[in-house]
Amino acid sequence: MKKTFLIIALVATTASALVGCSDTNQESLQEQAVSSENRETLDNVSTVAQQDTIKGSIPSEAAGSIGDVNIKISYYAPGVKGRIIWGGLVPYDQVWTTGAHMATSLEFEHDLVIGGQEIQAGKYALFTNPGREEWTVIINKNWEQHLADEYDQKEDVLRVKVKPTVQNQHQERLKYEIKQLSEKKGAIHMAWDDLIVSVPVSIQP
Structure with missing residues (x-):
């Protein structure tokens, strides 16, 4: 009975680790996507900042x-x-x-x-x-x-x-x-x- 309980615990722990790993990978991919989007936004802001916005001569x-x-x-x-x-x-x-x-x-x-x-x-x-x-x-x-x-x-x-x-x-x-x-x-x-x-x-x- 103890062996059966240990096997079930190991399986549950492994499954949890795999899910955690999957979540971490997914979060990493999401962070990369957000980072890429931020870089693109910053590039666009930089381009706008370089435009002539002075009103007078x-x-x-x-x-x-x-x-x-x-x-x-x-x-x-x-x-x-x-x-x-x-x-x-x-x-x-x-x-x-x-x-x-x-x-x-x-x-x-x-x-x-x-x-x-x-x-x-x-x-x-x-x-x-x-x-x-x-x-x-x-x-x-x-x-x-x-x-x-x-x-x-x-x-x-x-x-x-x-x-x-x-x-x-x-x-x-x-x-x-x-x-x-x-x-x-x-x-x-x-x-x-x-x-x-x-x-x-x-x-x-």
């Missing part, structure tokens, strides 16, 4: 050199934020500060040739007049003004016609870049939404 600066001439552009960078930019937020055929808040400023320490026209060293305002097919890039003496509120065409020192290029990559915030293309030639790039506007720049021979 950001004070920004682009600096670079073409040859031995240093060039600096100071501007406020607005975001698209799901808005219609060209022909909407930025009207066609009107002078635009090509930024936000204050006039965008362009500064260089030596004379340059911009769009084939010579311009003396100094600090200027950089405006544009966007069109559907062609833009006018404007460099104006009055760099210290709010938007284009005080813009006066009589103070223009340079006007250049350029054609915008449609880009495949969306540019959420307006961005300027100064590109050196060779020893003495380069360009000023402005990209926003789906367009790039490029103005050729070179140093004096």
Whole structure:
């Protein structure tokens, strides 16, 4: 009788251990699934965190050199934020500060040739007049003004016609870049939404 009782006890203990082992494995698999789900959620949160959530326009600066001439552009960078930019937020055929808040400023320490026209060293305002097919890039003496509120065409020192290029990559915030293309030639790039506007720049021979 005692032997029978021992056998039954052993069988019950073994069965309990097997069930416990099965439960542990199941819990481990569930933990792995939850962990994997958490990692995926964290990855998604990280991606969202990297998105541009700033509401206002950001004070920004682009600096670079073409040859031995240093060039600096100071501007406020607005975001698209799901808005219609060209022909909407930025009207066609009107002078635009090509930024936000204050006039965008362009500064260089030596004379340059911009769009084939010579311009003396100094600090200027950089405006544009966007069109559907062609833009006018404007460099104006009055760099210290709010938007284009005080813009006066009589103070223009340079006007250049350029054609915008449609880009495949969306540019959420307006961005300027100064590109050196060779020893003495380069360009000023402005990209926003789906367009790039490029103005050729070179140093004096």
